[in-house]
Amino acid sequence: MARFKGRFVRQQEKDRRVQLSELVSDRNVADHTKNTEATDTYQSIWLPGERRIFEPYQVSKDLKAGCTDCGSTLHITDIVTKTNCGLGFIMYILCECGSMNAIKSGKVHHDAAKFKTRPIFDINSKAAIAMYDTGLGEHKTNRFLADLNIPGISASSLAKREKEVSRSIKKVTDESLDRSLEEEKNASFSSTNEETENIPIKIKYDMGWQKRGSGRKYDSMSGVGVAIGNETGKVLEREIRSKNCRTCSYWEGKGTEAAHHDCPRNWYGTSKGHGT
Structure with missing residues (x-):
């Protein structure tokens, strides 16, 4: 025992x-x-407490697709390093065969205006759309992300994505205005019952400045005017007038003519004249 x-x-x-x-x-x-x-x-x-935005379906799909060389299933725990791309990121995962595989955190697209460009993460473009929708700027957007322990996105990246989505927003806006104008014409024709090629329509006009006037001082750098259909109540046309362009102002301060760029400055009169 x-x-x-x-x-x-x-x-x-x-x-x-x-x-x-x-x-x-x-x-x-x-x-x-x-x-x-x-x-x-x-x-x-990864930093302790760090949070990331990724698309589970897309990441799972890419991992199951396997290694580019041997086809073996990849595992996220085999990550070696990563590259940040705004709110998106690329994970470099080492396979058992020794091959390095790049796994993206979500869907990407390419700039159609350029022949060859780096992949653009959809989440970064979505962030720019959200900024337009909510009215947040770059500073408040990054503060919001910081409170969630999510790494922010640089001002230059946001500016590029804002320019990218602005083209699509403008295109959709123009299409919506054209549809509204046709609806207003049809509504005006129904109310008058006159068979004529040129249908007169009644509109209402309103405008506003981006900076409130004091009653004695009006120095807003931009203003917007809209034409509203009398029958449908929808916006038929809009016009934005701006006295400011950061690119032009920068080069004017240096005494040099600015290179060709997408200049928003289209008004050189007084701020009161924005709405006329």
Whole structure:
């Protein structure tokens, strides 16, 4: 008989339990070492408490697609490094065969206006649309992301995405105005019942400045005017007048003519004349 952890057992049973305990202990040490190495790797890539925006379906699809060389399924735990691209990011995952695979955090697209360009993450373009929709600027957007522990996006990246989505927004706006004008013409024709090629329509006009006037001082740098259909109540046309262009102002301060650019300045009169 022998004692094992305060109990009397047979010597053979004691030897078996001691051997089993040693195997479990060795396995725990190996697992702890492996987890420690993995934790050190993660800490060098991800910050504690850091949050990220990614598309689970797209990432899962790319991981299941496998390695580009051997076709083996990839695992996100095998990440070696990452590249930030605004709110999106690219993970570089090492396969068992030694091949490095780039896995994107979401869908991407390319600038149709350029022949060759880097992939643009959809989430960055969506962020620019959200800024237009909510009226937030670059500073408040990044403050909002910082409060969520999500890495922000640079002002230059947001400016590029704003220019990108502004073209689509303008196109959709023009199409909407054309439809509204046709609806107003049809409504005016129904109300007059006159068969004529030129249908007169009645409109209402309103305008506003982006900066409130004090009653004695009107110095807003931009203003907008809209024409509203009398029958449908929809906006038929709009016009924006701006006295400011940061690019032109910058080069004018240096005494140099600015290069060709998309200049928003289209008004050189007084601020009161914005709405005329």
